[in-house]
Amino acid sequence: MSTDGSAAATVTAAVLSRHTCRAFTDRPVDLAVVRRMLDTARFAPSGGNLQPWIVHVLSGESMAQFRSMMAPMIEEKPLGGTAEYSVYPPNLVDPYRSRRFKVGEDMYALIGITRDNRPGRVRQFARNYGFFGAPVGMFFFLDRSMGAPQWSDVGMFMQNLMLLAREEGLETCPQEAWAAWHAEVAEFLGVGPELMLFCGLALGYGDYAAPINRLRADRVPVEEFARFHV
Secondary structure, three states, X not given: OOOOOOOOOOHHHHHHHOOEOOOEOOOOOOHHHHHHHHHHHOOOOOHHHOOOOEEEEEOHHHHHHHHHHHHHHHHHOOOOOOOOOOOOOOOOOOOHHXXXXXHHHHHHHHOOXXXXXXXXXXXXXXXXXXXXXXXXXXXXXXXXXXXXHHHHHHHHHHHHHHHHHHHOOOEEEEEHHHHHHHHHHHHHHOOOOOEEEXXXXXXXXXXXXXXXXXXXXXXXXXXXXXXXXX
């Protein structure tokens, strides 16, 4: 897996080098590149060709204004407000609970935050709301009349974007955490109540000196999740 930001030359390389980046440099991203990525990502599959994704892109002055608006609110409520939806099931069972627990412990261990250091963990979580320093942030909405199948369509669209980012030598961080600030995001962007905020995405050049970017989440082997019927 690439850990130095080098561009991915194949789909396989993009898949294997993509990771959730949680520290970015302030190097600007050319919006022409972002537009090109969106122009390609739109060929993601969607049932009935609904193409339910609606994307808002923040950078430059708009990003500065958004961060300025959010800063005092994050200071007051670093974990956010009432989420638009539950990111995880309320009673997460194993093996899913154990997987979530382990990746969290692995991440905090890399940055030296112990389990009993709740203030440190809260501060790290709150960095979500600064896009982890990324110069570009995206918000993905869909019409409230849409259902779970259309959520999966938006997810496939986002995956296209994340793989295209690797082709450009860029990193990403998908952020469902923004569901906790859905009303504030919608107000800033002038989005009407008929749309629902699904997810955010941080985009930029990775800071590979940051220990947190050494994290690579475990993946279970094929034998654990696939059954071949022959």
